[in-house]
Amino acid sequence: MTTSSAPGKVYLFGEHAVVYGEPAVPCAIERRARVTVERREDERLRVRANDLTLDGFTVTWGGETDTRPDVDVPAPLVEAATGYIDGAIAQALDAAGEPAAGFDVTVESDIPLGAGLGSSAAVVVAGIDAATRELGAELSSEELADRAYQVEYDVQDGQASRADTFCSAMGGAVRVQGEDCRRLGEVPTLPFVVGYDGNTGDTGELVAGVRELKHTYGFAADAVESIGDLVRAGEAALRDGDVEELGRLMDFNHGLLSALGVSARSLDTMVWAAREADALGAKLTGAGGGGCIVALDRTEQTHTALEYTPGCTDAFRAELDTEGVRVE
Numbered sequence: 454m455t456t457s458s459a460p461g462k463v464y465l466f467g468e469h470a471v472v473y474g475e476p477a478v479p480c481a482i483e484r485r486a487r488v489t490v491e492r493r494e495d496e497r498l499r500v501r502a503n504d505l506t507l508d509g510f511t512v513t514w515g516g517e518t519d520t521r522p523d524v525d526v527p528a529p530l531v532e533a534a535t536g537y538i539d540g541a542i543a544q545a546l547d548a549a550g551e552p553a554a555g556f557d558v559t560v561e562s563d564i565p566l567g568a569g570l571g572s573s574a575a576v577v578v579a580g581i582d583a584a585t586r587e588l589g590a591e592l593s594s595e596e597l598a599d600r601a602y603q604v605e606y607d608v609q610d611g612q613a614s615r616a617d618t619f620c621s622a623m624g625g626a627v628r629v630q631g632e633d634c635r636r637l638g639e640v641p642t643l644p645f646v647v648g649y650d651g652n653t654g655d656t657g658e659l660v661a662g663v664r665e666l667k668h669t670y671g672f673a674a675d676a677v678e679s680i681g682d683l684v685r686a687g688e689a690a691l692r693d694g695d696v697e698e699l700g701r702l703m704d705f706n707h708g709l710l711s712a713l714g715v716s717a718r719s720l721d722t723m724v725w726a727a728r729e730a731d732a733l734g735a736k737l738t739g740a741g742g743g744g745c746i747v748a749l750d751r752t753e754q755t756h757t758a759l760e761y762t763p764g765c766t767d768a769f770r771a772e773l774d775t776e777g778v779r780v781e
């Protein structure tokens with residue numbers, strides 16, 4: 454039996470613009486998904502998850518009853534996989550050079566789902582790592598990130614950047630621009646606070662909305678380019694350890710995302726509550742439409758303020774996690 458875990462992430466800067474080749478800086482946070490994989494005698498795949506809704510084999514499940522069927526592991530599995538979990542298992546079989554094998558898979562996660570915190574990427578990264586090790590093989594973090602990206606790409610019909618999977622595999626603050634992904638060196642302490650409105654945005658629809666705006670209005674295309682410029686300024690602020698400048702740039706980034714139509718009243722309310730509580734800066738994280746905001750909290754005040762903000766169902770501190778995927 455092997456258990457691996459991988460972190461979720463927040464976007465410090467650059468979501469949406471990253472779809473058009475601009476750079477983005479996601480940061481891993483200390484909230485993890487844990488996946489336990491145990492090889493079976495037969496070639497079936499059984500998945501258990503507590504209070505988790507995942508597009509696993511295309512069906513969703515959650516709560517007390519595990520309604521999922523167990524599934525035969527067909528070969529070749531890579532082509533047959535349609536969800537995050539069987540996709541992860543397929544990649545592990547391929548990496549280990551095994552034509553087929555059965556597994557019991559248990560998923561636990563403390564990352565809010567579909568809320569811009571990279572929950573599916575963390576499950577896929579941890580799943581590939583645990584299953585590969587269970588088969589007696591081991592992957593570099595880079596190969597793991599690459600294989601996890603393939604799974605997200607397939608499940609999300611090509612609507613995925615490498616940001617979530619690379620960040621989850623490597624940990625820390627990373628820079629992603631197209632296929633060019635790298636970890637950033639020393640970064641200052643980033644006291645993140647996350648506010649969650651309990652909703653999920655539809656990433657595909659939101660990405661399509663930005664594409665449409667960009668197509669219709671030259672100034673929307675300019676806004677996307679401005680996000681790219683802002684990310685480059687953010688990288689300099691990270692290098693200089695200038696957290697006040699990072700906060701200002703987060704505010705600016707939220708404004709540009711709002712202009713592109715991907716914010717929501719609940720997200721704006723939490724962003725303003727954070728700002729009024731003396732956060733250094735605040736913005737939505739991920740696709741938007743609902744889900745999470747991230748603020749840089751210089752005191753405890755932002756966290757407390759978010760806890761009392763109408764529409765905020767959960768608020769938590771989430772320090773930068775310098776560790777990516779790991780064996781538990």
Ligand code: PMV
Nearest residue numbers: 468469569571613614739740
């Ligand atoms: O909501 P998330 O964490 O899946 O982030 C989506 C970020 C986008 O830039 C909108 C899309 C992408 O794949 O990069």
